[in-house]
Amino acid sequence: MNIKNLITVALRSMNNNKMRCFLTMLGIIIGVSSVIIMMAVGHGSKIGIKQQISEMGSNMVMIHPGNMKRGGVQQSSSSMQSLKMEDYTSLKENCRYITAISPTVSSSGQLVFGNNNHPSSITGCNEDYLDIRQYKIGSGSMFSESDIQTAAKVCVVGKTVASELFTNGEEPIGQTIRFGTIPFTIVGVLKSKGYNSMGQDQDDVVIAPYTTVQKRILAINYLQSIVASAVSEELTEKAVEEMRIILRENHKITTDDEDLDDFSIRSQEELTSMMTSVTDMLTILLSCVAGISLIVGGIGIMNIMYVSVTERIKEIGLRMSVGAKSRDILSQFLVEAVIMSVAGGLIGVLFGVIVSTLLALITSWTIVISPSSIAISFGVCCVIGIFFGWYPAKKAANLDPIEAIRYE
């Protein structure tokens, strides 16, 4: 039998048994579409989690003074004065792997406005600080470069600070509050960020030009720390290395021993590793679910093909008596299995894509349909369909025509 007749025979036989075909394909359709939906939801949540984690500042790098021994006594890192403005400027100029860098100094104290007061701390920094810590201005504006140069007494406050001080609903912008004895004019209010994973209120902040904090509050000329953000998550390690080299050169440190550095550089390794483990777990979980659905789909094909052989024994007997060879019967059943898996696969892909799109529309989930999930599920379903279609086909081909034609 030539291939054209083979396909005609298979199509006719499928056309006469639409229900059976549909039921056979149903397994595959569900298998393929659930794989695509799972992968889309999984891939989407992977990207969603990644975004959320990097919003926490996963590519942040912090430099603190540290590890200094004086006369055999390990000094507290906060009392160190090893970080200077020169370190900041040379890092800013020479580091290729960072997008933003800010010196920081901070002091804690009482904030006062009218009858209200609130214990908080004030952080001195430059404009980059907002990007590094992923803060956004809600109303008003950030202080400017000229404010930094003139050590202007201006500040930007977080939501918590604003609500604690302005209990009567006054507009915070333009108001003057006192930090200790020093008056600050509020120029902006930050958008709320809520609590972080450690339970700290990220809205309980006051930020001001670092020059102001250095000169007017702390009366120091060194830096307490430097924060920067690396170009990307993956390049954080490179950025750390680069900064270490620059700082060692500045500080004239010749040894390679990190313990002897008078500074320490830390990145958010914990966050990064958490992210990797979460996404890895998701990937494994999803692959398992996907694999199981596909195998179930394949077994569905085998089941129905097997039943279909029993149901069609008489038809097979007839085909054999009018001249079908074993090979013809085997080919017919295989071609039917192939057509059903391919058609089922295509419908499954379509169905999966539609359902994922609908899910994305009605829920707020991030859903990403990856072409690879379509290719893999479609490919695997075809292979499985043919694999599981072969055994019943073989059984049909080996039937004895005499018994088959008289089978009741």
Add this chain to the structure above:
Amino acid sequence: MSEIIRVENIERNFLVGGETVRALRGVSFTINEGEFVTIMGQSGSGKSTLLNILGCLDTPSAGEYYLDGNDVKKMNRDARAILRNRKIGFVFQNYNLLSKTTALENVELPLMYNSAYSKKDREEKSRQALIRVGLESRINHKSNQMSGGQQQRVAIARALVNAPVMILADEATGNLDTRTSFEILTLFQELHKNGSTIVFVTHNPEISQYCSRNIVLKDGKVIEDTYNSNIKDAATVLASLPKED
């Protein structure tokens, strides 16, 4: 008149539960082109076994079988499938049509397994065969939309479509009422008149009156092989039957 079937002393033994059952115990006869032969016998006489062998579905345990000059005993399964496809037309008791399939597609079936036929040839041949059995108005009807007699006509058209050397009918009227049986018998007689060789296996002795030759089997042996010079005309009987209301 050329020889279509020659069986020489064929035997067929089956092993059933460790015991040998001798279904055929040395059967010999030849059938020439243009004969209309009934093979009769009670159940257990070996006529089904003989039918399977004549239809190339089975091979004899001993003896020779030549179909249109081909030594069937030496053929393997696939070669016999091809031989069935080219030389034999089967008509079964319960029609064995493909369900929910049109008459045309049912008749096309044997030609599907012969790549010598193009789609156009196939359709044309099948159409002609259906016209020959008087079903030109039912060509695109599905098998489940037809009466038993019509279904059997489709089956006969299917048996004719590959221009076989022999039509092998197995109790072809067994499932039909008297009137329809005679309609089918009339059709077979017409085919016979036009030169077809027909072997009709049945347990109904009445049928033999309408055929040119009668072979009777008993316990795996031919006990009677007679030529019928006084063939009754099935069409006359059909005309004498009361019309259905």
